[in-house]
Amino acid sequence: MSDEQTGSNENPVYQSETRSKTPSILNSSSLSFDVLNGNNARSLKTRYEAKSSCSNSLYGSKATVQTPVTIANPKSTIRTSQRVKKFILNKVFTDTAYADGEYEPKGEIDLTSRTDEDRDTWSGRFDFFLSCLGYAVGLGAVWRFPYLCYKNGGGVFLIPYLIFLFFVGIPLFYLELNIGQFTSQGPILCWKMAPIFKGLGISMNVSSFYFCLYYNMIIAYSLYFLYNSFQSPLPWSKCNFSWSSPNCTDDFGESFVVKCNQPDVYKDDNGLCYNYSGPAGKSPIGWWNVQKRLEFKKPVLPSQDYFNNYILQKTPGLENSGTLVWQLALCLGIAWIIVFLCIFKGIKSSGKVVYFTSLFPYVVLLILGINGWTLPGAGIGIEFYLKPDFNKLLEISVWFDAAVQIFFTMSTSYGGLITLASYNKFNQNTLRDTFVITISNALTAIFAGFVVFSYIGYLADVTQQQVKDVVSSGSGLSFIVFPFAVTQLAGAPFWSVIFFIMMLTLGLDSQFATLETVITSICDGVPRVKKYKKLLIAFLCTIMYLLGLTYCTQGGQYWIEIMDRFSSGWAVLLIGTLECICIGWVYGYKNFQKDISMMIGKSCFDRCLSWYWALSWKLISPILLFGLAIFSIVEYKPLQTDDYVFPEWANWIGHLMTASILSGTVGWVIYMLIDACCINKRSLRTLFKPERDWGPLLFKHKQLAKHLENLKHLHKMESEKKEHHHKVESHVNAVMVA
DSSP states (O other), X not given: OXXXXXHHTOEEOOOOSSOOSSOOGGGOTTOOOOOOOSTXXXXXXXXXXXXXXXHHHHXXXXXXXXXXXXXXXXXXXXXXXXXXXXXXXXXXXXXXXXXXXXXXXTTOOOTTTTTTOOOOOOOSXXXXXXXXXXXXXXXXXXXXXXXXXXXXXXXXXXXXXXXHIIIIIHHHHHHHHXXXXXXXXXXXXXXXXXXXXXXXXXXXXXXXXXXXXXXXXXXXXXXXXXXXXSSSSOTTSSXXXXXXXXXXXXXXXXXXXXXXXXXXXXXXXXXXXXXXXXXXXXXXXXESOHHHHHHHSOOBOHHHHXXXXXXXXXXXXXXXOOOBOHHHHHHHHHHHHHHHHXXXXXXXXXXXXXXXXXXXXXXXXXXXXXHHTTSXXXXXXXXXXXXXXXXXXXXXXXXXXXXXXXXXXXXXXXSHHHHHHTTSOTTOOHHHHHHHHHHHHHHHHHHHHHHHHHHHHHHHHHHTOOGGGSSOOSTTGXXXXXXXXXXXXXXXXXXXXXXXXXXXXXXXHHHHHHHHHHHHHHHHHSGGGGGGHHHHHHHHHHHHHHHHGGGGBTTHHHHHHHHHHHXXXXXXXXXXXXXXXXXXXXXXXXXXXXXXXXXXXXXXXXXXHHHHHHHIIIIIHHHHXXXXXXXXXXXXXXOEETTXXXXXXXXXXXXXXXXXXXXXXXXXXXXXXXXXXXXXXXXXXXXXSOXXXXXXXXXXXXXXXXXXXXXXXXXXXXXXXXXXXXXXXXXXXXXXXX
């Protein structure tokens, strides 16, 4: 089509020699439109420069050069006009809205700079749920909870455990899930609602780091036992002179206790049975009294000697750590390789692994339970598990162990829940997830107790002992009771293999989330390392493996006891206390409820629970946790396991470990006070008010947070942007009509 033909159909509609008083994109010298009409073929030509004078014209810049804008013949179809209008509004105006940065107030934080941040999210529907469930239901359910019941008098431990579950565990679990999901950030950056509390994230990461170090050693033990389970008979089914102790007993039949009812047999009051041989004297032929025999020489299970003397090659004390056990070092290395392979792609890979690692333990526990409940003596063990000794409730140690166990199994105040929730979709139903996961966790721990104590009762029946005397207390309960119990079953290797696979999967779930907490915090704090995330994960796994070689020495079990005692004690209770104070009193319960309602809405059920959350976060939880922390300090006793008392210097190492956890919180408070008083010289009130970028991570969610005072200026900017957009749209409509 020629220019002459085209010109005959063109109609200049707007041209000005002076500066336009109307904020119109039609004043731009960098934009021209030519709409060609003919045979249903139309084209749109645009020129757009990087430094857009279009946006300058919109906001009153001194652009003096105007170019006529031509619009196609008014007889063109409405569809063509709509396309032009859509192009102007969506392609030009939207793209240049903040191109020049002229309308961003000086000194403001650019809250739109992270709108397109590529943060991973859970890819599957149940990835988050199963990851949280696996994180909470870890080895503590099978290893630590039955041990604490065993230690604290059986079923009485369930009373303080359930109390702390409903008044501490569930409220803190719900609190952390919502903080992580609302901010879409890990524990390092999620506390911006009260800047002085940001040190909590540091403390959580230090605690998680310690947890990763020794927890993977428990996984290494499971790997070692799993490898040795592919033998028949199992190597710990009988005493072996190469590793067994003098008290090792593998035969609890007639030779263990004799009837002593034959003629010419003499019974003495000490429980021994003698063969009477006249004036020549008497010769002992065995024991007739079980209790006397146990008092004189308590039998040791072969599995206990196997674990202590063969697996650990345990020294008499921490003073002599001995040499490195290369088999344990190898198993620990394999454990870290497994962890790396499962999480090196982030939650995309670990979120799929948990479908197996979270559900398989329930299948194994059910199989073991059905088998254990049919064994002779199982009822005795379960009765001991359920029958409470109410005198134990007067001991502060029982309540303290229950509170710490809630933190250990629910995994609150370690930062893992915040991390997992930070990868959620913004409207994930955290209320439903909280109750399902926490109650499932508690029921799993209680159910595991029924399984464990059925086998303890069976061993008590086999060894003719009382339940409380079956096995020495300690973290090796799952590596002593179950391994020997399965030796008494048909197909012992099969039962042993599935049990230790279950132990392996239970440990891996918790290890994934704990290590992910440290990784997420580093990536959030130093965003540049995200492009090297796989190298970061490999580096952390290598460093933790090297540090964990301490636990592979012959005295490594003692170091694990120190880590277990001092990395999850009263320091974690104080962290939980400060979390409640931060949300309940400083940021405000009502503000936090508005944040939650913005994500999941406000159901009738949630309204009914509002008093429960308010009382828990503001009063019950912080008071209980702080009181227990103080009592545990006052009632402190040096670390001791069985008959071994740890040296004083070992306790001081533990105290330094606790101090290092709290140093993150305390150190940050000191830093903020110095910064406010001496460096930036600002009011101390600012330390307790939300930072300017507090709120959801994504810009589209920030726009919904109308209740946040710190984002009011952002909402004002957005309203001004919409107003200008509306004016331009109106002007374009007017031009189209003309």
